[in-house]
Amino acid sequence: MLMIANILPIFQLLVSVCTLLGMLYAFKKFIDKPHETLENRITALEVQQKEIDQKLHQGNDRFRAQEDTNEVFINCMLAFIDFELSYCSHTDYKYTEDLDKAKDTLRKHLARNRR
Numbered sequence: 001m002l003m004i005a006n007i008l009p010i011f012q013l014l015v016s017v018c019t020l021l022g023m024l025y026a027f028k029k030f031i032d033k034p035h036e037t038l039e040n041r042i043t044a045l046e047v048q049q050k051e052i053d054q055k056l057h058q059g060n061d062r063f064r065a066q067e068d069t070n071e072v073f074i075n076c077m078l079a080f081i082d083f084e085l086s087y088c089s090h091t092d093y094k095y096t097e098d099l100d101k102a103k104d105t106l107r108k109h110l111a112r113n114r115r
Contacts (some may be wrong), residue, residue: 078106 081103088096 074106074110078103081106 081099085096085099085103087093088099
């Protein structure tokens, strides 16, 4: 019995120290929780920003391709207007004012929007 009486306070001290360490660990986790939450949110925002930048870059590539296509269509339209005007002049067709206006309008628009 004497032996148990000597070990019991040591065992109680050991349990108290382990309890204190557990409480300190829980307190540290509680204190670190806002920081971890912010890190997770920042990481998620960085991933989202990368996705947005990638989509924007893809959109810019699509716009460049559209500009090239528009240029081809404009050149084709001018060629068609020139052909029609030439054909009308060879066949002595006199009512070409609308074609001349369309050609002038297109050329003015192109001159205004050159980069």
